[in-house]
Amino acid sequence: MRSTEVLIVGAGPTGLVLALWLNKLGVAVRIVDKTPTSGTTSRALAVQARTLELYRQLDLADAIVNAGHQVPAANLWVKGAQAAHIPLDATGGALTPYPFLEIFPQDQHEQLLIERLHAVGISVERQTELLDFNQDEHGIHARLRLPDGSESECQAHYLAGCDGARSTVRKALGIGFPGGTYQQVFYVADVEAQGPAINGELHVDIDEADFIAVFPLAGKGRARLIGTVRDERAEHPESLRFEDVSQVAMERMKVEVTQVNWFSTYRVHHRVAQQFRRRRAFLLGDAAHVHSPAGGQGMNTGIGDAINLAWKLASVLAEKASPELLDSYEIERMAFADKLVASTDQVFSFVTADGRLARLLRTRLAPVLLPRVAAIAAARGFMFRTVSQLSLNYRLMPLSFGDAGTVHGGDRLPWVVENGHDNFSGLQRLCWQVQVYGAASEALSAWCARHGLALDVFPWSPACEQAGLARNGMYLLRPDTYVALAQSSPDVAALERYFATRALHPWTVLTR
The missing domain is CATH 3.50.50.60 (FAD/NAD(P)-binding domain)
Incomplete structure (x- = not known):
């Protein structure tokens, strides 16, 4: 054994x-x-x-x-024309060291x-x-x-x-x-192609033609196509070839496929x-x-x-x-x-639903609203944080407590860069650690040293304030870098209570 x-x-x-x-x-x-x-x-x-x-x-x-391959922008197409352009790099540049979608x-x-x-x-x-x-x-x-x-x-x-x-x-x-299976059958194809949608960005067609998304792959002219299979062809998806699927959406987006390297069909499930x-x-x-x-x-x-x-x-x-x-x-x-x-069910249902009302929403309402929404910086930031999982948090859960500035226990720590240095550099350590923005008290420094807890103190700056951090605020970070405890001022007693009530022991480097 x-x-x-x-x-x-x-x-x-x-x-x-x-x-x-x-x-x-x-x-x-x-x-x-x-x-x-x-x-x-x-x-x-x-x-x-x-x-x-x-x-x-x-x-x-x-x-x-x-x-x-870094995807710098996403594009939405309707009736053969680009309806919205969302620049990911400009949107996420102040939020993360990785302001793009990585393929x-x-x-x-x-x-x-x-x-x-x-x-x-x-x-x-x-x-x-x-x-x-x-x-x-x-x-x-x-x-x-x-x-x-x-x-x-x-x-x-x-x-x-x-x-x-x-x-x-x-x-x-x-x-x-429990859950279910969507009725639509999808195909996926890795291809070599040319056309305006083969430019290294993400492109999605949302009109009444067959749904299609074009994901860029590394290498010139390479892309992943994901689309729907409709009508009677969906009854036997296992026998389909790329030549059998509808070309309407591809033609509207002016995608000219020159070679198919891989093709498959599948159904999508939603279960937890x-x-x-x-x-x-x-x-x-x-x-x-x-x-x-x-x-x-x-x-x-x-x-x-x-x-x-x-x-x-x-x-x-x-x-x-x-x-x-x-x-x-x-x-x-x-x-x-x-x-x-x-949330993915709502998005998925919107872009793939059949019926007159669904087509009306996609072809008439979405082309008008989406460009306007994409032009609002706050809306672009919300979309980027959601898709990139930066907004994922564990607020109001057993390991999360307190708040300082706009940052709560359970949040991802905001990224701050100042003079070429950022507050994420210490997060490469797999350990409990404390960060303070402004000044740390002698009592806090002594407590961290006594318990072997890493302490990083960053000078206060406008960038810290813009990120939602609190001046002299103390943030206890879990080994997976999420904020465990947030306090508006360094408080040794709060640290003591946090670890004691949860039967945890702080460690800088976990040794066995």
């Missing part, structure tokens, strides 16, 4: 990121997947700004930005993560299938089928189900997966598991939630699940926190999943 601390089932981006984060925090992991190889098709494309910010903790952000196909993404795991001595155990498992107060006892058909047993403290929408882990736990945790077993990524591709949120949400859970598992295993800390994973991530499914 092989033993490990965390057994990860599923080696997509969610499982791979969880393995990397846990390894960096000193946790022994084993990651298995029943497929013979990693993905070879570019399924998910978008890497959002918030994911890139968090990837700095693993030194992954620069590698992805350099290898992928980095999932197959390349997975390969990069696998290479990073290999570098630290961890390999994905391929053609290894979870058959069943049981758990008690001491841990998980799992039964695996190995590549040669034999069976093996594995003992672990915790089990992470990252095994997709048809999750074996979720089914074994008997957790429901009834629980994300049962005792020592957890659900992450598509095993916990699936939704429409609107906004490119799916893969990023699964990665967010992994990062949220990793530091909590590491803290409990290192006896730096009580096991009750793990309850916060389901509370925080399920709330976001529910909200995400609802």
Whole structure:
């Protein structure tokens, strides 16, 4: 019998990121997947700004930005004309170091993560299938089928189900997966093409013709097309070829396809598991939630699940926190999943709905309103923060407390850059830490030093005020860089209460 601390089932981006984060925090992991190889098709494309910010903790952000394609703007088309242009770089430039949509196909993404795991001595155990498992107060006892058909047993403290929408882990736990399936059939095609919509930006057609979105890929003239399959052709999508799908929307956008490199059809589901945790077993990524591709949120949400859970598992295993800390994973991530499914469902229904009223809204109302909305800086900022997941927060949840300025416990820390230096530089540390903007008291400095807690003090500036921070405000940051505690002035007693009431122990570098 092989033993490990965390057994990860599923080696997509969610499982791979969880393995990397846990390894960096000193946790022994084993990651298995029943497929013979990693993905070879570019399924998910978008890497959002918030994911890139968090990837700095693993030194992954620069590698992805350099290898992928930065999308500087989004465009909406109606009746063969561009109806709205939304510049992402100008909108997000004051909000994040990554003011763009990063296109980095999932197959390349997975390969990069696998290479990073290999570098630290961890390999994905391929053609290894979870058959069943049981758990008690001491841990998980799992039964695996190995590549040669034999069976093996594995003992672990915790089990992470990252095994997709048809999750074996979720089914074994008997957790429901309510939701539904959209009636539309979609196709996806990676192509080489030319035309005004093949300019490195995102283009979406929303008129009465078949819906189509054009995502740029790295390399001249390369793009991903996502469109609807309508009428009788949708009855047998498995037999469709690219030549069979409607060309109306492509012709209106003047997209001339010269070569098809990959083509597939699929249906879109929207579901959220009834629980994300049962005792020592957890659900992450598509095993916990699936939704429409609107906004490119799916893969990023699964990665967010992994990062949220990793530091909590590491803290409990290192006896730096009580096991009750793990309850916060389901509370925080399920709330976001529910909200995400609802919001993407609304967008998805708007751009794909049939009927006279739906067409009227898309072709008459949207072309008038969207350019006007896109011209308002505040509206552009709201859209960017929402899609990029910068606005994701854990307010009013067990690990979040207080406020200072416009920043609340549970918020993402606002990004501030001044004279070439930014307040995110210290966030590459995977640890609890404190930031103060203005002056820190001697008592606070002494308390942080005594407890081994990193303290960064930044000079007050107009940029701090503009970002919504409070002068002399104190912000306690979780290991995943979200604000845990916000106070308008440095308060040692508030720190003491925060850790004591939650049975947490601050740590700068988690050692085992």
